[in-house]
Amino acid sequence: MTFHKLPLLFTILLLASCNGDKPKATDTNPPATPVKTITSVTAPGFNADSAYAFIAKQVSFGPRIPGTVAQTNCANWLTAKLKSYTPHVIVQDVKVEIYNGKLVPCKNIIASFNPENSKRILLCAHWDTRPWSDQDSLKKKSAFDGADDGGSGVGVLLEIARLLSTQQAGVGIDIALFDVEDYGPPEWEAHSGEEQPIQYCLGTQHWAENPHVENYRAYFGILLDMVGAKNATFPQEGISLQYAPSVVKNVWATAHTLGYGNYFLYEKVGAITDDHAFINSLNGTPCIDIINMDKTSPNGFARHWHTQRDNMSVIDTNTLKAVGQTLLQVIFNEAPGA
Numbered sequence: 001m002t003f004h005k006l007p008l009l010f011t012i013l014l015l016a017s018c019n020g021d022k023p024k025a026t027d028t029n030p031p032a033t034p035v036k037t038i039t040s041v042t043a044p045g046f047n048a049d050s051a052y053a054f055i056a057k058q059v060s061f062g063p064r065i066p067g068t069v070a071q072t073n074c075a076n077w078l079t080a081k082l083k084s085y086t087p088h089v090i091v092q093d094v095k096v097e098i099y100n101g102k103l104v105p106c107k108n109i110i111a112s113f114n115p116e117n118s119k120r121i122l123l124c125a126h127w128d129t130r131p132w133s134d135q136d137s138l139k140k141k142s143a144f145d146g147a148d149d150g151g152s153g154v155g156v157l158l159e160i161a162r163l164l165s166t167q168q169a170g171v172g173i174d175i176a177l178f179d180v181e182d183y184g185p186p187e188w189e190a191h192s193g194e195e196q197p198i199q200y201c202l203g204t205q206h207w208a209e210n211p212h213v214e215n216y217r218a219y220f221g222i223l224l225d226m227v228g229a230k231n232a233t234f235p236q237e238g239i240s241l242q243y244a245p246s247v248v249k250n251v252w253a254t255a256h257t258l259g260y261g262n263y264f265l266y267e268k269v270g271a272i273t274d275d276h277a278f279i280n281s282l283n284g285t286p287c288i289d290i291i292n293m294d295k296t297s298p299n300g301f302a303r304h305w306h307t308q309r310d311n312m313s314v315i316d317t318n319t320l321k322a323v324g325q326t327l328l329q330v331i332f333n334e335a336p337g338a
């Protein structure tokens with residue numbers, strides 16, 4: 001594993017999604033008019049109960065920590081599940097070097113729909129679980145379920161895959177489940193003040209340099225990270241706005257038109273180093289991040305983030321529906337003539 005220098009602006013803006021720096025909420029900017037008229041296209045109905053069940057199934061394997069049996073078992077299940085929806089599934093099974101120099105297994109799982117279509121949309125989430133709840137006030141060194149952090153984005157994408165198996169979107173869709181996003185150093189080993197190489201998003205960094213299809217670049221990408229909690233709020237994130245402002249505009253306008261404006265806020269937060277950062281900087285696909293932030297919490301993230309409370313009790317089907325239905329509408333709007 002090698003690390004990469006990011007563009008200067010990017011580096012200045014870095015606030016690691018998983019290292020606890022607090023992004024700052026700023027102004028609001030509702031657009032005067034929606035970007036697209038969405039009434040002409042009918043997307044399939046997103047089944048939030050199905051997405052919920054997909055999250056519960058992942059959690060049932062135990063924390064999906066790289067190098068554990070749970071990782072292997074869950075990877076096998078994810079692969080088989082996606083293969084039941086499309087024959088075009090690729091698993092990148094490699095080893096990556098984590099913060100302490102150890103090598104861990106990394107399994108990126110990519111499912112393609114309409115692989116012959118050159119206009120492609122990348123939908124992605126990480127499926128691994130951070131090994132420790134180091135933001136927990138008591139049990140910092142224990143593993144946790146990761147129902148929201150990891151599980152929720154994957155649950156939404158599996159439900160979209162299920163729907164695409166019966167109704168194609170009219171564009172090519174790639175669903176990428178990235179591994180080893182969250183194995184950055186625990187709080188007690190992080191060295192603040194020193195410039196650290198990027199120790200998160202290792203599966204995505206591997207994919208961005210070795211995409212599943214040679215010279216792969218999508219029309220745009222959407223990353224989901226912590227999209228399942230009750231009353232989640234998704235502000236517009238800095239790297240998304242820097243690299244893919246029109247995608248942000250499109251997704252937020254679509255969500256508002258569908259009635260999900262209470263989740264998709266016209267507020268901004270600073271840059272967050274999440275998987276989309278590397279999809280933008282290393283692969284060149286303009287990619288946004290839909291991520292639950294809480295401006296009232298001390299670190300800016302939802303209060304269950306990297307704690308024991310990140311379990312099925314925080315998952316809410318209303319939030320899953322808001323995210324999943326918005327994504328479906330966005331991708332079905334991209335069909336020719338839509």
Ligand SMILES: [Zn+2]
Pocket residue numbers: 018130149182306
């Ligand atoms: Zn995390």
